Amino acid sequence: MFKLDDILSKPVRWRDWDQNASLLAFLSDLQANILKGHGRDHTANIFLGFGGMSRDQIAELLRRLSFLTTSALDQLRAAEAFKLTGVSGGRIVCVFLARGAYAKLGVDDGKVPGDAAFRAGMRARGKLPSLRFKGIPVDFPPLGDADPSQWDHGGPWSQANPEPDAMLLVADDSAEMVDASIFAVQRVLNGSGCRVLGIDKGLAQRRRQSSGGNPKGEGIEHFGYVDGRSQPLFLEEDLDAEPHARWSPRFAPSQFIQADPSHCTEVASGSYFVYRKLEQNVKRFKAQELELAGKFPGMDPERAGAMVIGRFEDGTPVGLLAEPAGGDPINDFNYDGDPNPAAARCPFKAHVRKTNPRSHDGEAERSRLMARRGITYGHRAKRPNGADFPEDDRPERDVGLLFMAYMADISEQFEFTQSAWANNPEFQHENTGVDPPIAQTRNRTSAHMMWHDASTKRDAEYDFAPCVSLKGGDYFFAPSISFLQRGP
Numbered sequence: 001m002f003k004l005d006d007i008l009s010k011p012v013r014w015r016d017w018d019q020n021a022s023l024l025a026f027l028s029d030l031q032a033n034i035l036k037g038h039g040r041d042h043t044a045n046i047f048l049g050f051g052g053m054s055r056d057q058i059a060e061l062l063r064r065l066s067f068l069t070t071s072a073l074d075q076l077r078a079a080e081a082f083k084l085t086g087v088s089g090g091r092i093v094c095v096f097l098a099r100g101a102y103a104k105l106g107v108d109d110g111k112v113p114g115d116a117a118f119r120a121g122m123r124a125r126g127k128l129p130s131l132r133f134k135g136i137p138v139d140f141p142p143l144g145d146a147d148p149s150q151w152d153h154g155g156p157w158s159q160a161n162p163e164p165d166a167m168l169l170v171a172d173d174s175a176e177m178v179d180a181s182i183f184a185v186q187r188v189l190n191g192s193g194c195r196v197l198g199i200d201k202g203l204a205q206r207r208r209q210s211s212g213g214n215p216k217g218e219g220i221e222h223f224g225y226v227d228g229r230s231q232p233l234f235l236e237e238d239l240d241a242e243p244h245a246r247w248s249p250r251f252a253p254s255q256f257i258q259a260d261p262s263h264c265t266e267v268a269s270g271s272y273f274v275y276r277k278l279e280q281n282v283k284r285f286k287a288q289e290l291e292l293a294g295k296f297p298g299m300d301p302e303r304a305g306a307m308v309i310g311r312f313e314d315g316t317p318v319g320l321l322a323e324p325a326g327g328d329p330i331n332d333f334n335y336d337g338d339p340n341p342a343a344a345r346c347p348f349k350a351h352v353r354k355t356n357p358r359s360h361d362g363e364a365e366r367s368r369l370m371a372r373r374g375i376t377y378g379h380r381a382k383r384p385n386g387a388d389f390p391e392d393d394r395p396e397r398d399v400g401l402l403f404m405a406y407m408a409d410i411s412e413q414f415e416f417t418q419s420a421w422a423n424n425p426e427f428q429h430e431n432t433g434v435d436p437p438i439a440q441t442r443n444r445t446s447a448h449m450m451w452h453d454a455s456t457k458r459d460a461e462y463d464f465a466p467c468v469s470l471k472g473g474d475y476f477f478a479p480s481i482s483f484l485q486r487g488p
């Protein structure tokens with residue numbers, strides 16, 4: 001067996017890096033943020049265009065950037081140091097290449113990441129009239145992506161810009177430190193011939209639980225729900241700390257990481273990366289929560305929201321408990337006790353049930369999961385540290401989620417989740433309906449709009465309209481650091 005296959009076949013115990021030369025080489029050459037999220041609250045996603053640059057200029061730029069790039073080992077050791085000493089791990093820099101970078105670098109076809117969706121690009125995939133997936137001989141709904149003319153008009157996704165060739169992700173502990181890092185990166189970019197197409201900045205939102213939980217506050221998204229709790233884990237150290245009686249978060253790294261086709265070293269690895277800027281209409285979402293609750297006399301809008309997302313705002317799974325539990329958000333649950341599509345405690349169309357059905361015999365389903373590493377963007381009204389969003393602060397635009405996820409196969413993981421699950425009203429059962437917040441389709445009948453309240457055993461029809469719009473994005477590959485350093 002090749003050493004890399006061996007490493008990727010089961011969760012990695014990274015602390016053994018000093019016992020195993022292949023593991024040391026792997027962790028030093030793999031970029032940060034893949035094995036584990038970087039956890040910083042401030043980011044800048046800097047999009048670059050290489051138009052007009054020579055191959056040598058691009059290769060030289062990537063070589064210089066390789067020295068700023070954070071490795072998995074740097075990140076994990078810094079996180080450990082922070083735990084032990086309280087000294088911040090500081091800046092993280094990751095480099096992502098889009099298909100255009102490989103073309104402009106003149107990389108041999110066999111050394112270009114082979115994923116067909118990556119090679120086609122997100123814009124082309126988003127226009128397909130239907131999708132097919134491996135081993136399933138039926139057409140699935142289109143991704144339904146908004147046309148780029150409806151994306152952001154300024155910044156990286158302005159129509160005047162070409163598709164990005166690369167993206168730099170810079171993450172740090174404060175907005176000021178991210179700005180200082182942008183300045184440092186800019187010094188490397190200056191004179192290289194590349195063009196900065198624009199920057200999307202990420203700003204995490206946090207809220208403290210009513211009791212217990214993370215003293216810094218849990219990460220929440222703009223509709224007000226704890227986000228990022230459920231993750232496939234592929235570090236043994238993370239798994240040691242995670243309860244797993246009802247749902248196993250244990251995954252082989254090969255579901256998220258693959259050999260870098262450049263094969264610069266025996267263990268050089270990378271990961272496909274999906275980036276989507278998803279604007280959230282908070283006002284519409286919150287109004288619909290109220291309207292849905294109004295269909296069921298006496299229902300608390302919090303509960304209506306939990307039916308839409310599948311978890312209460314504090315992360316408590318609605319299929320497991322009828323009330324928010326506070327504390328550390330539970331992730332050790334499944335839907336075994338909730339199998340009846342017409343009378344489910346957690347509706348089958350709820351966002352988390354659609355995107356991870358958690359079936360026991362679900363190896364095929366589990367193979368769709370991605371390592372989500374998103375961060376919210378946009379500012380909200382000032383509020384005391386750790387407090388909830390005030391009720392009069394319900395933006396309709398300019399806030400949302402920079403959805404980011406690593407995976408080994410863009411079509412079979414991200415696109416499958418969006419098309420065959422979220423956009424498909426017949427998944428998991430006939431007449432389930434589409435995923436209310438993220439579906440990109442209006443393809444539904446009144447049977448798809450049925451909701452059931454398990455506490456009163458009543459049914460009602462309600463058309464929960466989408467509140468999330470695509471404002472930009474692309475498919476990338478996070479190559480090995482050795483590829484960045486050596487070039488094609």
Ligand code: HEM
Pocket residue numbers: 221222223225226227228229230231278279280309311351352353355356369370400401403414417418422437438468
């Ligand atoms: C603005 C858009 C989105 C919002 C507001 C949102 C919100 C959430 C929330 C609140 C959770 C529960 C917390 C957790 O389990 O980590 C969650 C989980 C999840 N979301 Fe999203 N999400 C968005 C977009 C997407 C997209 C585009 C996808 C994939 C196509 C996706 C896939 C998932 C998955 C796989 C989970 C974990 C489910 C589980 O393991 O139980 N989300 N999301």
